[in-house]
Amino acid sequence: MKCKRCTQTAEVDLPWRHTAFCRDCWPDYFLGQIEKAAKRREMFAPGDKILVALSGGKDSLALAHALKQLGRDVSGVYVDLGIPEASAQARAKVQAFTQQFDIPLSIVDLAAEGLSIPELKAGIDRPVCSLCGRVKREAFNRAAVQGGFDVLATGHVLHDEAARLFANLLRWDDDQLARQSPSLPARPGFVKKVKPLYRLTDYETACWCFFNTIDHHQGPCPLGKGAGFSDLKSLFDSLDVAQPGRTLEFYEGFLDRGRPFFTPNTTHTESPTPCPDCGGPAFAEVCSVCRLKRCLEKVRLHGPAAKTWLKPKRSRRRS
């Protein structure tokens, strides 16, 4: 197969884009997609201080590396989830990566804050992926706000975003649909959040890591096995095999034409108050993470009987 730009032998085949690239032309394409995403969705201003959320996986490391190659002011933050073995392994990969590519790194240690994911899983009767997402989002935002960063960038790729969109459509969740975006502006208490890889797939970030000898953490989360979200992601893999390019059309079409159909509920336009426990932004008596901390505290005091303190999952609609 020939490179579609220079006719050298191609090394990256992208059938879902009807294209292929040699090793020399490939970086132009990959970085070009990030720049296109950033420009189209107004992600960065000149000189922005960017904090990249680094999990240790290929997507987030490729993102930090690519943004640095594009001349951006990039730092990284790693949130140690306190998962035995996996968290230490991922942390080591992140530390090695940031040293190799001279990227400043800060670390948030959830176990030291009494909020490790295994503790949350054991103490609170909610899906672990939902709890983990909540504490990670808070930790990333806190690191960005306290570090004086302009933007927090995460390594979500196209099929993450399409699967999230489809999950929101499966529930017809008006509020989530109205707010889903690869570029969420800053608001009181919250830094701007962007997803510059939303036009790229995880096959492409894997290629980026391979060609740039980026050693990343591998393997699924040991706590989130069988998560429904993976099923939805694989649906879009199948769709792109059957109808190349449909996933990107679907997601870009949503951003351009679909999202305006939906309206967010008013909670998200209200200003937060300072959380009395941590000082972070709160939309209730305490912020959502300090609420988890208080739940865990009750479990520690009263035992497993206190595990059901949180309100149950929203029941499924009739069908």
Place this chain on the structure above:
Amino acid sequence: MKCKRCTQTAEVDLPWRHTAFCRDCWPDYFLGQIEKAAKRREMFAPGDKILVALSGGKDSLALAHALKQLGRDVSGVYVDLGIPEASAQARAKVQAFTQQFDIPLSIVDLAAEGLSIPELKAGIDRPVCSLCGRVKREAFNRAAVQGGFDVLATGHVLHDEAARLFANLLRWDDDQLARQSPSLPARPGFVKKVKPLYRLTDYETACWCFFNTIDHHQGPCPLGKGAGFSDLKSLFDSLDVAQPGRTLEFYEGFLDRGRPFFTPNTTHTESPTPCPDCGGPAFAEVCSVCRLKRCLEKVRLHGPAAKTWLKPKRSRRRS
């Protein structure tokens, strides 16, 4: 496995519904789903004269048979598409079925009207499935209006409807999303149209045909091979294996909560004028089927060069 109602040995296993039925309890379930659909979406009034569009396949024959078992006033119409071998085979199945179950049948012969699908495919530069759909819809509606029927019922099952919905979402087609429904009210020139099988799958209609010894036409359309719509249907098969029941939730959720987000364009609220060629409802100079007839006439007069007379397919949006 036991029947979930009476604990006899189950013969129909429906893992996507978390249920299973023996041969005796199964009809209650199948007919109950049709009645639930009909009631929830206001499909029938007492005494309605129902015309069922019969293709010869399992879905439409199961529908006509089930509606008759429910005591409805059912007739059938078969539209002969003029496809060599397949149309004659399907026609024979429909004729045998309607004789077996004493259902009045009318037949529309497209070849006799100069509109057979092979002729359309050869003469008009549009996807054949789109042309076929257009002439079939017109033929079904004409048969229903001229026959004095109250409702036209088609055998679309859940995964047809979910795939159609997903196709509309992939394009974010506001107008189609606003109008997609298993129960479209009558409007000037058009009979009411309903899809009473929208809560059932084609596995279930196949079971219905099997237990009721309904001999149906099998095999895919010889002209529509590789149609993209099948890819989308199979996505929902995969989804229901991974997450049983999600497809029905998605579609019912759309009807209850999703559809109101979208607005139809005004063309569909305008009243049609009589087509000067056929007298049927037209929204342009002639109705859309007589437009095809005129195209074919040009091809017959001027040869294949006239094949591109119809406007090209809408171009894909940017991505």
